[in-house]
Amino acid sequence: MPFPAQAADMHVHSHFSVDSQATIEAMCRAAIDLGLKALCFAEHMDLNPNDEGYGFFRYQAYSQAIDEARERFADRLTILKGVEFGEPHLYPREVERMNGQDLDVILAGIHWIDDRFVGDLALHQAYGARQDPRRLFERYYQDMLRAVRHGGFDVLAHLDLPKRYLGHGCEEIPLIDEVLREVVRAGMALEINTSPLRKGVNACAPDAPLLRRYASVGGRRLTLGSDAHAPNEIATGFERAMELALTAGPGDVGIYRRRCFIRLDAEESLV
Numbered sequence: 001m002p003f004p005a006q007a008a009d010m011h012v013h014s015h016f017s018v019d020s021q022a023t024i025e026a027m028c029r030a031a032i033d034l035g036l037k038a039l040c041f042a043e044h045m046d047l048n049p050n051d052e053g054y055g056f057f058r059y060q061a062y063s064q065a066i067d068e069a070r071e072r073f074a075d076r077l078t079i080l081k082g083v084e085f086g087e088p089h090l091y092p093r094e095v096e097r098m099n100g101q102d103l104d105v106i107l108a109g110i111h112w113i114d115d116r117f118v119g120d121l122a123l124h125q126a127y128g129a130r131q132d133p134r135r136l137f138e139r140y141y142q143d144m145l146r147a148v149r150h151g152g153f154d155v156l157a158h159l160d161l162p163k164r165y166l167g168h169g170c171e172e173i174p175l176i177d178e179v180l181r182e183v184v185r186a187g188m189a190l191e192i193n194t195s196p197l198r199k200g201v202n203a204c205a206p207d208a209p210l211l212r213r214y215a216s217v218g219g220r221r222l223t224l225g226s227d228a229h230a231p232n233e234i235a236t237g238f239e240r241a242m243e244l245a246l247t248a249g250p251g252d253v254g255i256y257r258r259r260c261f262i263r264l265d266a267e268e269s270l271v
């Protein structure tokens with residue numbers, strides 16, 4: 001029997017990320033309780049010196065903890081080892097180094113623009129984003145395009161992340177189509193990130209309008225990620241994300257294992 005595609009959360013954090021207290025074991029147990037088949041850790045690799053997580057990530061210790069969890073939960077959960085890289089185009093050497101590690105997946109996203117965190121109120125003010133979010137999103141997508149063109153990763157995380165902080169997205173940016181075309185050209189997957197739902201925003205990142213545009217430029221690959229930083233956040237909003245994937249998006253929801261995309265409904269080897 002094929003697994004339901006929403007049975008894999010491809011973006012969660014543990015205490016190997018600076019902004020989570022959760023142990024890998026606690027996250028795995030919660031995923032098993034929910035009936036998930038696969039759980040992918042995507043620990044922060046944020047190299048902006050102003051980031052609270054700068055210099056925090058320890059690959060060796062993380063890798064060892066994943067190995068231990070795989071031993072403990074081998075028959076109940078497929079545990080995937082990933083990282084979430086911020087602004088990869090600015091740190092080519094570190095991206096290359098991570099590509100030499102034994103990872104299942106590398107996610108990337110834009111967390112910082114103009115040396116400011118995208119949720120920073122001062123940044124929003126500088127762009128007059130409360131009145132009109134277009135300039136802020138335009139600037140954000142310029143950096144995202146650079147990141148995708150640089151490459152070295154598999155999944156583009158939370159396409160329109162500023163909506164998590166502004167409360168709404170902004171779709172009238174032509175540059176988005178170029179970003180999406182580059183994602184397709186590079187053979188990457190686009191993530192449907194459900195974390196805005198937990199922040200009181202009534203939308204995933206991205207939601208229907210941008211998923212339709214992804215499909216219209218030939219996009220196929222999708223992953224679902226909750227961006228959970230605690231066990232009770234795992235797979236939240238996944239019914240909605242799955243419906244979006246099937247109705248607005250192209251519908252090929254999958255996972256990455258050893259850097260290869262596998263459609264989840266075609267995957268036989270998950271526990």
Ligand SMILES: [Zn+2]
Pocket residue numbers: 084109111157158
């Ligand atoms: Zn992120």
Ligand SMILES: [Zn+2]
Pocket residue numbers: 011013042084227
């Ligand atoms: Zn994340």
